[in-house]
Amino acid sequence: MLEMMQGNVLLDGVKISEVAEGEDGMYRVTAKVDSDSVYQTGSAVLSFTESSKKYPKCIPLSALYSGNSGYYVIEIKEDETVLGAQLIAEYVPVTLIENNGEYAAVEGEISEYSKIVVSASKTIKEGDRVRIIEE
Numbered sequence: 001m002l003e004m005m006q007g008n009v010l011l012d013g014v015k016i017s018e019v020a021e022g023e024d025g026m027y028r029v030t031a032k033v034d035s036d037s038v039y040q041t042g043s044a045v046l047s048f049t050e051s052s053k054k055y056p057k058c059i060p061l062s063a064l065y066s067g068n069s070g071y072y073v074i075e076i077k078e079d080e081t082v083l084g085a086q087l088i089a090e091y092v093p094v095t096l097i098e099n100n101g102e103y104a105a106v107e108g109e110i111s112e113y114s115k116i117v118v119s120a121s122k123t124i125k126e127g128d129r130v131r132i133i134e135e
Contacts, residue, residue, distance in 0.1 A: 015031060015032040016029060016030070016031045017030050017031065017032060018030040053098075053105075055097060055098070055105035055106075057094075057105065057106050057107065057108070057110060057112075058103045058104065058105050058106075059073065059103065059104055059106060059110075059116060060102070060103060060104075060118050061099055061101065061102055061103060061104050062118050062119055063104075063116050063117060063118045064094070064096065064099075064104045064106070065091075067091075069093070070093060070095075071093070071094050071095065071096050071106070072091045072092055072093050072094060073091075073092050073094055073106070073108070073110060073114075073116045073117070074089050074090070074091060074092075074116060074117040074120075074124055074126075075089075075090050075091075075092045075110060075114050075115065075116050075117075076088070076089060076090075076115040076116070076117065076130055076132065077090050086129050087129065087130050087131065087132065088127060088128070088129060088130070089117070089124045089125070089126060089127065089128045089129075089130050090126060090127075091126045092108055092109055092110055092114075093108055093109075094106040094107060094108030094110065095107045095108060115132070117130075
């Protein structure tokens with residue numbers, strides 16, 4: 001929605017074609033306005049909502065790690081040993097598509113059934129035995 005400073009004209013459906021940050025910290029926005037009621041240039045207040053796609057694999061941002069070879073998640077896999085079943089940490093590479101500060105959309109070899117580490121009390125290396133503590 002665009003609100004012009006002179007005349008309080010409210011407009012919906014404004015199409016932004018360019019955004020550039022100025023040295024003063026202000027932004028210069030070039031927009032196409034499909035309305036005969038606006039014919040001058042000048043200051044305005046622009047309100048917008050940024051929408052995001054829906055992604056099939058979204059994880060908490062705290063579950064996303066980065067290393068020398070890119071992003072990864074730590075998946076917990078069950079391994080059968082002579083001592084019985086043990087939980088082992090495995091690094092699974094993922095590609096970061098988008099994040100919103102709380103969640104990350106990723107692509108990689110994880111599924112909705114994968115058990116991934118969201119937080120840990122110490123550093124987990126690949127192949128480490130781990131214990132799950134449910135909160």
